[in-house]
Amino acid sequence: MKIGNKNLWVILIVLGITLVVVIQVVRHFFREEERQIRTHIREAVKKEYPEAVNQLKAMYGLKPFDQPKTSVKPDAQTSAVILVHGLDEPGKVWMNLAPALVEKGFSVWTMTYPNDQPIIESAQFFLECIKSHSLAKTKNISIVAHSMGGLVAREMLTHPSLSYVEKVDKKELPAVWQLIMVGTPNHGSELARFRIFTEFREQIIGLFNEKYHWIHGILDGAGEAGIDLTPGSTFLERLNRRPHPRNVNMLVIAGTMNPWQKNEIEDFAHNLTVKLPEDTRVAVKEMENVLLSVSNEIGDGLVSVRSAQLTGVPLRIVQGTHLSMIRNIIADSQRIPPAIPIIIEQLHRTLPKNT
Template sequence: MKSVNFKKKLTRLFFVLLGVTLVYQTGRTFFLKQEWQARNCAYEMVKLLFPDAWDRACDQYGLFCFNGSEKPMQKCTGVVESGSIILIHGLDEPGLIFEPLALALHRKGYLVLFFFYPDDQRIDASSRLLFNNLSSLSLAGPVVLVGHSMGGLVARHMLVDPVIDYAGARARTKVPEISDLIMVGTPNHGAFLSRFRLFMEIREQCLLASDHRWHRLSGFIDGTGAAGIDLLPQSEFMRHLNSLPYPGDVHCHMIAGHIFPFPVNMPEQFQMTGNQTLEGLLLSEKNYFLSVLGKAGLLIGDGLVSINSSVPFNVPVTLVKGNHKTMLANCFSGSSRIPPAIPVILDILEL
């Protein structure tokens, strides 16, 4: 009898929490700007209240040189040789997703750098941090940026934002030349699922703990969630970024994941022009059922980012079979599977 009552209470609690979550997520649409400001103020307060923890965290942020082994990476200082490739992780991701790609690039002779940053803070602050790190190093030769998920937006914003003015700094040789920007699973038009970033935050803290990089304030020092608001399709950040042109002197590439077998006529590689829609690239589907499944496939995309959201205009796009994670990494460490985005990235670099 007690077991039955406990199950009823647990079920009731679940529906109460579900109802509260739905009401909050629906209502917050009307005060996103105020919530974004409050989260930024809370983050600045965390820095002031815990200066020692913030200083220790800063030692973990910046550009780190990948050494091709399991040894801890060292922070980059001074002159860095040419042919550098900088890997930029996304929201609530400690960078572990890039390990298979980093190893593949290292074996090819590329110098691989990881850019670590507070991945919950506002995106423009992360872009500024990337710019400052680039300007503090003597990077010889052209540099390639590879951004996964939100990392692609961090890189893209740094390149085109007039406040940061990367182009002006490049003309004055204050920063190195960026030859390519490769975006993998990047929500170029926003991601609705960023509303539920709490679950990704919990996952990130568990990964940090397994990598011996966690401390009791990790969940606050890396930001207080402003990036999750920036990622929403209706956010001011997304509207501002998409009002700016793509950098004309940087070769941009997009790799999008596809976990659904529909649309059946989706080309593996394509490039959209300004007056096209994604559906317009597909052959007209006479079967209504298949047409509905095709639209569902565009919506599902890699499971977190829809294909409609990831595809930017006038940028080459390559579709790969995989979800938001398995495009770049395997679910199990002992797997011999090659993540499908890795050979695509290697091909782009060899062009």
């Protein structure tokens, strides 16, 4: 039987997707071994290409967000807002939030880092950047983190070997008084197993940067972060066993693509309970639970509401996808991403009294 070109392409695509799925399933059973192998490869490449390593280092770190048109002059010596991106983020995630914060008078900084490396290494790099930067003289810092950036921040604030609390007590570091996490997979994301597609996107975008080097795809991490993000990973279990960071106001903002909000589902179920016969109440309650569960699991398309929330931390749910809740997909759109007003409100509401 002759197979047409169109059908052949369909078969090849299906086989390719099937192969990726099978590989990801098998990897689940050898996560730590894979992590060690990836780290070994990355370290070997770093020794082989020292110039590329130095070139890449210059691209990372803490940098002020420049918005010269603003009429408000922030006081960086008093407080600062640091924006921390997530995994395989090309850099546009702050295109709407950063200008909005500057317009409100905040001193805004962006933190970029080798996001494919182990999260503990990113956390250590973050701490070193704050300590060695002029921000070390700032009285207090607030962090707004998207996706994995929230885990990097939590790791920096709580990992025993990084000694954040001790350094603050010794006045070696400014105090972080606020952490706002947007779409952070605090309990992991199943889609982290398929991060090869987002890594491919990041490297394609990097090709348009004149400073890009082909080896950067390995030097910025060999995919260890994706393993850390997998639900049940050693990293997540250790992180979530620790208490929340001391004296830090925390807020979780989670997105949902479900057209019905929690209160709308509850109101709908209540109205049915009132109107329908009493013997249908059990069925209505079951329907309500199913709708709420589906809403939580869908989440923003990448991170479920259940994964984002943390015990003892306030939760705000907004309508949107993993990206659209914090930035517009179209650059010239006048839409205000739903997480931005909440972030600004939170920063103002809990502003330290000494600022």
